[in-house]
Amino acid sequence: MAFTLPWKYRGVVYPLALLFVLVSINPVQGEQITELETILVTASAEKEDHPDQVGQEELRHEHVVDLAELLSQQSASTTLIRKSGYGNEIALRGFGKANLRVLYDNAMVEGACGSRKDPALSHVPLLAVRKVNVQPGPFDVSRQGGLGGAISVETVDPSAEEQAEVWLKGGSFDYRSGAVQVTGGNDTIQALLGYAATEMDPYEDGDGHKLTDFAPAGRPYSNEGEDQEAFTKQDVWGKLRWNINQQHSLTLSHTYGKAEDVLTPRVAVDIEKERTTLTQLHYDAFELCPYSDHLQVRLYHHDVQHNPFDRYRDLVGAGLPSFHRRFEARSTFRGASLSNTVERAWGELTVGLTHDHQDWNADAYNNDADILINDQFIPDVDHDMWAGYAQIKVLTGPVTWRSGIRYDDSTMEAGDTLKFSHAITDSNRQHDRTASGYLFASWYPTDFSRLFVGVGRSVRLPTGAERYLQGSPTFYGNPDLDPTINHELDLGTTLDGVWGQWTIKGFYSDLDDYIYQQASPAKTWVNIDAHIYGIETRWNKEIVNGLTLDAGYAWQRGRKDDQPANNDDKDLSEIPPWKTRLGLEYENNRWAVRAEWLHSGKASQIDEEAGEVQLADWDVVNLTASYHYSEHWSFHLGVENLFDESYAVANSYEYDVVSGSAITPPIVYEPGRMIYFSVISRW
Template sequence: MGKYTPLALALSATLLQAHADTLLTIDVEAEPLPGESQLTVDGITTQSTTDAGALLRELPGATATRRGGKGFEPIIRGQQQNQLNVLSDGGYLFSACPGRMDPPTTYTTLAGYDTVTVIRGNRSVIYGGGGSGGTILLERTRPSFSEPAMQGTLTGGYTGNSDLKDFSADITAGNADGYLRLFGKYTSMDNYDDGSGNTVSSGYDSKGGGAVAGYQLTESTWAEVSLESVREEDIYYAGNGMDSPEANNDSWRLKLEQELESGFFESTELQLYGSDVEHRMDNFTVRDRNPSGMMGMLTDSTSDTRGGRLLGYASWGTSDITLGIDYLDNRRNAERYMVNKNSGAWMANALMWPDVRQQQTGLFVEADTALNTHNSLRTGLRIDHVNAEARAAHQTFGSNTPVDLYQTHYGTRDDSADETNLGAVVSWTHRYDKDSQLELAFSRSVRTADATERFIAAPGMSGNPDWVGNPDLKPEKHHQVEVTWQETMGMGQWSTTVFYNRVDDYINRYTDTGAILYDNVDARLYGLEGQLTSPLTEQWILTADIAWTRGRNHSDDRNLSQIAPLSGQLALDWQNGVWKAGVRWQLATNQNDIDENSGLDAGETAGYGVVHLHGSWQAHPSLLLSAGVENLLDKTYALHVNAASVDPFNPDAIRVNEPGRQVWVKAKWQF
């Protein structure tokens, strides 16, 4: 297992397996899968990131939209939201804001997790249906104690420009029979200035924490339970016409593992999980967006998720087999009110999510087979049954009824849908020799419409457009092919990947007759990724990566929205004993391939080049001090992908500038 330096190197480092202890610890499996990267949370010391979504921006082929200081929406190969499977400690969590102020990664207390694994593309059937763009796994590692002991990490950091203060603790005590882990985090951030000195609304206060307990019930049975809570307040959003005075999440996990001495299965695993998310957004509590008006607007929304899966593991000949069943039940409700700011009286306005319930049950099997010393094969198959219904679609809330909006814009009063979806993966890996490897992968994945795309019912206000889901949407069918070549050159390595994705019934957002609507189109996504890792000397290492994705709506002969331009990173890192330092050059070309009809792209984007510096000193075996400068040259720039604001007071897509120059420092004590 090797360890490498810059966060920009994350994907490249999955290819390199022999180097020592540098700034960012990146664990590499002995047989890393193409298209898979794993970061250790404990090793994030080359930047100031405190948001799990923002962390993914450093990986080739991945990026994230910015709304402010919170709510980074991950994007992998041009796909986002429910096109990605995001699992925290084995369970799903879905956002409670119809406008996606709170993607699932927002509610992750990073201090309580150990690894972040990013799988680009559809490489496995075991993580749920869909996942056409990729899978993000936030995971905890089970500690092992041979005798009673305690271990932990205390971290504190500060970032200028935004006055960001971040403190976290992660402490575990245990013995040979089990363990108890307690973790917590507090973050406070003010608004930051961009490179031109303009203030960008981005402040928030966030605290989160939880506990994990594991116990060896018998020699062959292990049980684990975890609880996690996040409380966030006064969240400013530059990319939205509303702010969020509060957002809360409570989640739990239960795991049982059983080793078997006889029968087909060698072991089984049961995972159960749940999460309850509450979100409020308005335009007058955090900031009064309409100070001259008497009326304000407020939306209260919830997203409650329950689920689980049962897995069986077996070996048959040269195959390792996983067989399983999973179940997912998500319920969302969003109620919009007009509020008299003087009297505080609430007046019902709209059921944006009319008590939407979506249930999905899946059966799957996957096998990894060693054909011979040079060839291996992965095959997987899954079938999912999906039922979605808007149980309050016929209810009048204020003066609005959801099915009336469906009738007006689509000519239907449907309030439910049933689907049976088939997914599959086949990948072949050929090792030409110890230094060269080729992988060819095929997959089919089916992604059902989410609560917003199918059932959102938000009538426009003050001349702004209606925002209405389509109850008759078909699920997206993704058919992908991917070719990866990777080569070792002494201590260095390089790899390149080409992918092509034909999408039948792509769920397309568009504007028409003063409304934001959804339909199905045929689309294509394709692109390439390349990575290079080259140790120059024992102390210097050079890394580079590049990614390009193109997306086309073939039905309407238009570009797909929210596709990042050609981008890459070049990093040079140095280490000498307890001292380490590095520089990273982040690059992107201009993006002219946009979809003006979607309401999601804020226009064409200029290219940019931004320089970041970082360094650290191992002052004591238990104490690491690190510091850095982000956006060294104080450039004014914004990523092309942006967070379109869909609310009654600001329906236009907005691009949020990145922070200008900011200096950060961190201290980490381990015991």
């Protein structure tokens, strides 16, 4: 398949490519090229675990365009929630959506869509990522909201050495992508600039059904919609670092993303356009005094503009509007944090203060007549969050102790009148004061084994949509929602011996006031009590020199302790079935070949009264091969879903808030056989 860059991207890509050629005229010597860093770390509940690692090479070679797909392939405990060809999210141990905090260089990032068509990970440009830490459990108090864990994305840093990289990718379903990144400077000033453009047609599943075929019956795609690409996306990222001296540094970073015509068949509308702006300023100071080994100040401003519309849909079906609609949503996070770390022979202590503020607003329009029909869809919600925390790590012989405590003071208020939620309450402004913390102990009886146990308490505040959404007289938010409290126990062991490296973990989460969707008498959110528990195992071993076998297994179960109105099903929704992962990889000096088998059990323990449906078990085989021709060139070929299976990985759980869809949202099936290639050049 020939790779052709779209005309609308050539005006940016070609000048950057010319810059790359000019840099390559004076190539960097071989000894000046630094080794690429590890970019993906899937950590366990204890940060001292030996993490699963995926090199930066693999991220640049993969065809995926959002991190949710990549993370779901790397661990048995993470599951993809498929919504579209681009803009998906994951569940970790059964915790997903707002129950899983996403951080971008340690600052909160979240989408602007009330029905999560733009989850937080969709706003992260893949090629700007240096590493990702996946932290299950309530064992970090430096940030609020990680009920079941957190995903922390760290971006690439500039280098003093002059380097340039170009990536070209192509594949099935007319997938095409191009990117360039340059960096350089001196010991005092370093800068980095990158650009990427990606687009893809709607894929077909293993039975030949197009992505657009999964749209709800009341809003099928029109002929114009059927002819659209699945998405187009462009990202620009940059970072400037000033090393003032050996003790002080200042870093300014900026990321801009633009996505257009993103088809989201799970719901009744698509995304006309989306704009993401992520700006941060970091100040770091080292060894200022005996009581400050690392002082850090962070300022950030994250802005997401999200505009759904249904122009690509036919107007059919009873009860739906007889006109096309569009929505204008915007979410802005801004804040500051201050932390100070003291290191001693016995361990380290970190104390910090944080302030975060979110503005969230959304309006609905009659797109045919260009008339405002709902200026309170998300009624100008302001959310102020202040917090203080302390974390300590203590080394006592063969035992390591970690502990943390956090206090949050949060105020949330809608600026507009709640015209529908009065059916629940007349209250509007909510003030929440919550505390969280944990204690984690690791015992090393030998140099090759570890036993660990942790207890923790985490808090997840309601979102602005869950409290204040004003969709219709039968679909609205609940201002009286209480925060969800998770009391969790984790325990397990790691072994490193002649039979390989083993990790075995178990967890139990008791959830008070768990935020849950209720279908009738009106669609809204309520608090219930519930619990989730499960186990996870991982193993890897080098069979012979260069040949490695790795495997993983995860199982979790969720149950309600009390019921929402008109729902007697005891099973908790959003809990993936058990999943296994088996990989075999061979590497030598230039070649790397990998085969991977993923298996998921049948999704049968589901909340059918909340609209979930049973899904069949599935098996998928993926193959990849990489060849490093020289220090300047590398090539990659991959096949995903080798046997062209037709399968769905998870229920699409949440209701469509912009359309008030029926209780059972459509299930979007996964792509069929996907063949892709990539070429990377470095100078």
